[in-house]
Amino acid sequence: MDGDIIVVRDLKVSYGKRVVLDGVSITVKKGDIYTILGRSGSGKTTLMRAILMLEKSLGKIEVLGVDLNSARESEKEKIKKSYGVMFQAASLFTSLTVGENVAVPLKESAKLDWETTVDIVRFKLSLVGLEQDVFNLYPYELSGGMRKKAALARALVLDPKIIFLDEPTSGLDPVSADDFDRTIAELNRLLGITVVMITHDLDSFFGISKRACILRDKKVLAEGKPYDIMKQDDEWLKKLFFGERGSKFTRWNHG
Ligand SMILES: Nc1ncnc2c1ncn2[C@@H]1O[C@H](COP(=O)(O)OP(=O)(O)O)[C@@H](O)[C@H]1O
Ligand SMILES: [Mg+2]
Numbered sequence: 001m002d003g004d005i006i007v008v009r010d011l012k013v014s015y016g017k018r019v020v021l022d023g024v025s026i027t028v029k030k031g032d033i034y035t036i037l038g039r040s041g042s043g044k045t046t047l048m049r050a051i052l053m054l055e056k057s058l059g060k061i062e063v064l065g066v067d068l069n070s071a072r073e074s075e076k077e078k079i080k081k082s083y084g085v086m087f088q089a090a091s092l093f094t095s096l097t098v099g100e101n102v103a104v105p106l107k108e109s110a111k112l113d114w115e116t117t118v119d120i121v122r123f124k125l126s127l128v129g130l131e132q133d134v135f136n137l138y139p140y141e142l143s144g145g146m147r148k149k150a151a152l153a154r155a156l157v158l159d160p161k162i163i164f165l166d167e168p169t170s171g172l173d174p175v176s177a178d179d180f181d182r183t184i185a186e187l188n189r190l191l192g193i194t195v196v197m198i199t200h201d202l203d204s205f206f207g208i209s210k211r212a213c214i215l216r217d218k219k220v221l222a223e224g225k226p227y228d229i230m231k232q233d234d235e236w237l238k239k240l241f242f243g244e245r246g247s248k249f250t251r252w253n254h255g
Pocket of ligand 1: 040
C-alpha cells in the first residue's frame with residue numbers, strides 16, 4: 001500500500017535447524033516510530049537483521065517498494081544506503097574522537113574534503129542535541145547517554161530514510177533514556193525520518209512509538225498502536241501491561 005515503507009510477510013528465519021521466526025508479518029509506515037517489543041531471545045534483533053539483509057530468510061521483505069528477494073544487487077545496495085543503523089552495542093571507536101567517529105561512514109562512502117565533512121558532522125551532532133565541544137572529546141570522556149547520542153549522530157550522517165535502533169536506551173539511567181527517546185521523537189518530527197526501534201522498555205513503547213509489534217513464540221502476537229495493543233484480550237499481554245512493571249503506564253488507561 002502507498003505509505004508502507006517496510007512490508008514483511010510470512011518471514012521465516014532459522015539458525016541451523018533452530019527456527020527463530022516463523023510466519024512473521026509486520027508493516028512499517030512512512031513516518032512511523034515503529035517499536036518491536038518482546039522478551040530477550042524472542043527474535044527482535046534477528047527480525048531487524050533480516051530486514052537489513054544480514055540474515056538469510058524465507059518469505060517476503062519489501063522495502064521502499066523493492067522486493068528484496070527478487071531485487072538486483074544494485075537495487076539492494078540502494079536500499080542499504082537508505083538505512084541508518086545503531087546496533088545494540090553501539091560502540092564507538094575508542095581511539096577516535098567523537099567527531100572522527102561520526103565522520104567514519106562519510107569517509108567510507110563520499111569523497112569530501114575534511115572541511116565539508118566537519119560541517120556535516122557538526123550539523124548531525126547538533127541534530128541529536130550534543131554540544132559542539134564534544135567533537136574533539138574521546139568516547140571515554142562522555143556519559144553513557146552522550147555516547148548513545150554520538151552513535152545516533154553517526155547513524156544519521158548519510159541522511160538515511162529509515163533508522164534502525166536496537167535497544168538504544170538499554171543500560172541508560174531513566175533520565176538519559178527519556179532524553180534519548182525525546183531526541184528520537186524530535187528527529188522523527190523534524191526530518192520525517194522513519195524509525196524502527198527494538199526495545200524491551202515500556203517507557204519507550206508507550207512514550208514515543210506510534211505503532212508497534214510484539215514478538216512472541218516466533219510470531220507477531222499483536223501489531224498496532226500501543227494503546228490498542230494494550231487493550232487486547234490476551235493473558236500474556238495482560239501480564240505484560242498490567243503486571244508490576246506495566247501498571248504504571250496502564251493504571252489510568254483501562255478504558
Ligand atoms: N548467530 C546466531 N546463531 C545461532 N543462534 C542465534 C544467533 N543469533 C541469535 N540466535 C538465537 O536466536 C534467538 C533470537 O535471538 P535474537 O534475535 O538476538 O533475540 P532478541 O534480540 O529478541 O533478544 C535466541 O534464542 C538466540 O540465542
Ligand atoms: Mg536483541
